[in-house]
Amino acid sequence: MQVTGHNFPAMRRKSIEKASCPIARSLExxxxxxxxxxxxxxxxxxxxxxEFRDSLSVAPNILAARLTRLVExxxxxKRQYSAHPPRYEYVPTQRGRxxxxxxxxxxxxxxxHFAPEGAMVxxxxxxxxxxxxxxxxxxxxxxxxxAPDYRMVPGPAAxxxxxxxxxxxxxxxGAA
Amino acid sequence: MQVTGHNFPAMRRKSIEKASCPIARSLExxxxxxxxxxxxxxxxxxxxxxEFRDSLSVAPNILAARLTRLVExxxxxKRQYSAHPPRYEYVPTQRGRxxxxxxxxxxxxxxxHFAPEGAMVxxxxxxxxxxxxxxxxxxxxxxxxxAPDYRMVPGPAAxxxxxxxxxxxxxxxGAA
Numbered sequence: 140m141q142v143t144g145h146n147f148p149a150m151r152r153k154s155i156e157k158a159s160c161p162i163a164r165s166l167e168x169x170x171x172x173x174x175x176x177x178x179x180x181x182x183x184x185x186x187x188x189x190e191f192r193d194s195l196s197v198a199p200n201i202l203a204a205r206l207t208r209l210v211e212x213x214x215x216x217k218r219q220y221s222a223h224p225p226r227y228e229y230v231p232t233q234r235g236r237x238x239x240x241x242x243x244x245x246x247x248x249x250x251x252h253f254a255p256e257g258a259m260v261x262x263x264x265x266x267x268x269x270x271x272x273x274x275x276x277x278x279x280x281x282x283x284x285x286a287p288d289y290r291m292v293p294g295p296a297a298x299x300x301x302x303x304x305x306x307x308x309x310x311x312x313g314a315a
Numbered sequence: 316m317q318v319t320g321h322n323f324p325a326m327r328r329k330s331i332e333k334a335s336c337p338i339a340r341s342l343e344x345x346x347x348x349x350x351x352x353x354x355x356x357x358x359x360x361x362x363x364x365x366e367f368r369d370s371l372s373v374a375p376n377i378l379a380a381r382l383t384r385l386v387e388x389x390x391x392x393k394r395q396y397s398a399h400p401p402r403y404e405y406v407p408t409q410r411g412r413x414x415x416x417x418x419x420x421x422x423x424x425x426x427x428h429f430a431p432e433g434a435m436v437x438x439x440x441x442x443x444x445x446x447x448x449x450x451x452x453x454x455x456x457x458x459x460x461x462a463p464d465y466r467m468v469p470g471p472a473a474x475x476x477x478x479x480x481x482x483x484x485x486x487x488x489g490a491a
Contacts, residue, residue, distance in 0.1 A: 159435045161425025162355055162418055163348075168429070172346040179338055183467075184484045194480075213428075234428050240451045241424055242338055243460055244417040249337025250470070252389075252410050253344070258470030259335045259477050264456060265466055271453035273460060275416045278448040280440060281457060284419055290441055291359075294426070294434030301435050304370075308360045 159298055168212045169238070173197055173205050179242055181215060181235060186228035214238065240275075247273035335474055344388045345414070349373055349381050355418055357391060357411060362404035390414065416451075423449035 158164050169175055173195065180194050192202055206229055209215040214235040220228050243262065250258045262271040275284045282288050293305045334340050345351055349371065356370050368378055382405055385391040390411040396404050419438065426434045438447040451460045458464050469481045 160352075160355070161423075161430055161435060162421045163352060163425075164429040165421045165425040166348050166351055170346075170348040170351065172342050175342055175346065176336075176339060179336070183480070237424060237427060240449075240460075241417065241420040243451045244420045245338045245341045247337075248413060248417055249339075249341035251413060253340040254337055254470075254472065257472035259337060259472050259474070260467055260481075261470040262453075262460055262465050263468050264453065264458075265464055269455065270470075271460055271465055272455045273416075273451055274454045275419045275449055276452040276459075277438075277440065278450045278459070279445065280447075282440075283452075283454070284416075284438055284447055284449060288441055289438050289447055291436055292439050294430075294437040294446075296430065296433035296435050298435070304359070305436070 159301055165241075168208075168214070171205070173201060174209065175242070175245075177202070177205055177209060178214060178231075178235060178238055181209075181229060181231050182239055182242065186230055187220075188227070188229075191229075209235075243273055244275065335477060341417075344384075344390070347381070349377060350385065351418070351421075353378070353381055353385060354390060354407075354411060354414055357385075357405060357407050358415055358418065362406055363396075364403070364405075367405075385411075419449055420451065 158167060169178065176195055177191055180191055185191055185194060188199075188202065188206070191197070191206070192199060195202070197205075206215065206217075210217045210229065213232055215229040216232050217227050217229055220226055246260065246262070250261060258270070262273065263269060264271060276282060277284060277289070291305070293301045297305075334343060345354065352371055353367055356367055361367055361370060364375075364378065364382070367373070367382070368375060371378070373381075382391065382393075386393045386405065389408055391405040392408050393403050393405055396402055422436065422438070426437060434446070438449065439445060440447060452458060453460060453465070467481070469477045473481075
């Protein structure tokens with residue numbers, strides 16, 4: 140939610156030292172309003188600086204900083220599309236495309252909770268035309284991620300802190 | 316990614332006037348590193364100020380501001396659990412619980428892309444013990460949200476800007 144870019148580097152340094160949680164590690168790279176919206180637009184097919192700028196009404200210096208960061212962090216690939224004058228476009232990498240489920244989940248959440256007038260955008264089944272009722276599931280079993288079939292546990296690389304956290308509570312993977 | 320709280324109100328006002336996208340509207344409420352991590356912890360079962368503070372190593376004034384905001388925005392319910400002295404806990408509402416799929420998608424993404432040493436936390440199937448391969452799907456059909464079965468379209472409440480955006484490009488709902 141940072142607007143000026145001023146606090147970002149310090150925040151990032153501190154958090155990278157500490158974060159063991161995969162959510163926190165992802166947010167280190169994308170936990171910023173503009174960054175997620177740039178990814179949204181890049182996955183929509185926008186690629187040029189002007190396209191992002193016009194879509195987001197974001198200040199050019201902020202946009203340039205966020206695009207550079209997304210390239211550094213491996214979400215976007217920077218490609219030259221014109222030599223004279225030199226011009227670049229930004230195209231999602233596999234990592235960038237892998238972020239789509241996060242945005243789809245955010246979209247479904249926003250449509251449910253913050254669209255009193257109805258959905259502004261939605262995902263439809265192309266055969267039936269019906270809006271999708273988006274949830275998270277396990278590709279291996281086809282089951283929704285929900286209690287009691289699923290729960291969160293410390294992973295193979297869990298440190299003492301994470302183990303302690305989960306030892307104190309049995310954590311459901313959620314009924315949503 | 317804002318740390319001080321200084322830029323947040325201005326950003327919010329500007330964005331609320333403009334945002335039609337459900338992703339943007341959701342990020343207005345939670346598009347902040349700390350806010351998402353507080354929700355993560357609340358869904359983990361943490362409820363008291365001290366629990367969030369110790370888990371996140373966040374400054375008390377920032378934590379207090381974010382908790383207040385999450386209560387105002389309907390993600391957490393503030394309940395008094397002690398009268399002398401007065402003490403409160405913060406419990407996820409239905410809206411807060413509905414945010415879980417976003418965090419699960421972020422967790423899956425983080426484990427895939429930012430956990431070179433292996434998963435620190437993961438979701439397992441409680442019967443087989445196997446880690447879930449988390450994706451997004453349509454509860455109505457059981458199908459993964461992926462091209463060519465699904466695509467994004469302007470919804471019933473789409474304005475001219477959104478319609479124009481989608482008219483220019485056929486947008487896949489993603490193969491991820």
